[in-house]
Amino acid sequence: MSTELRPSRVPHHRNGMRVSFEFFPPKTEEMEKTLWESVTRLAPLSPAFVSVTYGAGGSTRERTHATVKRILDETGLTPAAHLTCVAATREEVDDVVRGYVAAGVRHIVALRGDPVGGIGTPYAPHPGGYVNAADLCGGIKRLAAAEKVEIEVSVSAYPERHPESPSDEADIDMLARKVDAGATRAITQFFFDNDLYFRYLDKVRARGISLPIVPGILPVQNFKLAQSFAAKAGASIPSWLADRFAGLDDDPATRKLIAAAVAAEQVFDLVDRGVTEFHFYTMNRADLVYAICHLLGLRPIGASAPAATAAAEAVA
Numbered sequence: 034m035s036t037e038l039r040p041s042r043v044p045h046h047r048n049g050m051r052v053s054f055e056f057f058p059p060k061t062e063e064m065e066k067t068l069w070e071s072v073t074r075l076a077p078l079s080p081a082f083v084s085v086t087y088g089a090g091g092s093t094r095e096r097t098h099a100t101v102k103r104i105l106d107e108t109g110l111t112p113a114a115h116l117t118c119v120a121a122t123r124e125e126v127d128d129v130v131r132g133y134v135a136a137g138v139r140h141i142v143a144l145r146g147d148p149v150g151g152i153g154t155p156y157a158p159h160p161g162g163y164v165n166a167a168d169l170c171g172g173i174k175r176l177a178a179a180e181k182v183e184i185e186v187s188v189s190a191y192p193e194r195h196p197e198s199p200s201d202e203a204d205i206d207m208l209a210r211k212v213d214a215g216a217t218r219a220i221t222q223f224f225f226d227n228d229l230y231f232r233y234l235d236k237v238r239a240r241g242i243s244l245p246i247v248p249g250i251l252p253v254q255n256f257k258l259a260q261s262f263a264a265k266a267g268a269s270i271p272s273w274l275a276d277r278f279a280g281l282d283d284d285p286a287t288r289k290l291i292a293a294a295v296a297a298e299q300v301f302d303l304v305d306r307g308v309t310e311f312h313f314y315t316m317n318r319a320d321l322v323y324a325i326c327h328l329l330g331l332r333p334i335g336a337s338a339p340a341a342t343a344a345a346e347a348v349a
């Protein structure tokens with residue numbers, strides 16, 4: 034058996050990999066501490082951007098803003114602020130956009146948000162609000178033009194179709210409308226079966242949509258929680274994944290090792306099939322994501338280059 038590493042698995046350079054990390058705004062001081070420890074640990078990997086989620090109906094409006102502002106003030110990272118339009122007037126949403134712009138944000142992840150009554154209940158746009166994510170993208174682009182700034186707009190994509198979509202076609206139509214309104218990147222809902230992602234990509238490309246569809250990767254820090262997220266998000270949990278975590282409820286150390294193995298397997302398969310950009314749902318925890326990025330060849334900036342130079346000098 035050959036022990037030679039495949040080129041995509043050679044870990045000593047970035048291999049052109051581009052990653053981004055998603056965080057949520059902390060609710061308590063303790064959560065704030067965990068978040069900043071994670072941001073600090075992941076920052077040297079030089080992500081393309083780090084995104085901060087926005088609570089349904091603006092429930093985290095201030096906390097999202099404060100987190101994004103701190104990222105801008107205290108790190109060299111590029112933040113992307115999430116924004117939803119559910120349960121808000123256009124004026125309220127526009128105010129949030131203006132606040133982001135004034136703080137220095139130049140990338141917004143534009144989302145409709147979940148229905149006010151909860152997932153599974155019908156969605157009703159606010160009477161004076163943006164009607165959906167495409168409408169919101171257009172609004173952000175118009176505001177950016179009025180403020181004379183460039184704002185990059187990313188949006189969601191659903192390899193397994195959004196739970197409210199009547200069909201794959203309706204789902205991809207909405208993506209097309211978001212692109213027409215100015216979105217330049219889509220980030221997917223998490224998935225565990227890579228074939229679902231590639232089948233979705235084929236359909237999107239066949240529809241003539243060419244924007245990057247960045248896979249959203251959820252390292253499974255807690256299988257039960259992942260199961261509950263998946264049920265709400267309409268993402269499937271393959272039986273092989275459940276099998277891998279079966280019987281480990283009281284064994285966090287093994288669970289963590291399995292989680293790293295599962296995520297590495299998923300990411301390497303995507304790399305082998307041509308993917309070079311990943312968005313990680315960090316759940317504000319750095320360890321697993323850091324390890325996967327290390328496997329992808331990402332190193333803290335400043336650490337790998339001098340070491341490589343020193344090694345080359347030693348050989349010379």
Ligand code: FAD
Nearest residue numbers: 086087115144145146147166189195197198203204207222
């Ligand atoms: P859209 O892109 O507008 O719609 C998604 C699909 O649902 C469409 O394809 C369309 O076919 C269908 N659809 C939409 N409206 C209707 C309707 N009225 N009737 C029938 N079908 C309809 N949520 C948050 O609250 N805060 C966040 O920060 C956040 N970040 C996210 C980041 C990513 C990368 C992803 C994938 C999701 C995120 N979400 C977030 C969740 C998101 O708000 C929900 O999935 C929401 O239900 C849909 O928002 P959207 O922008 O994806 O919707």
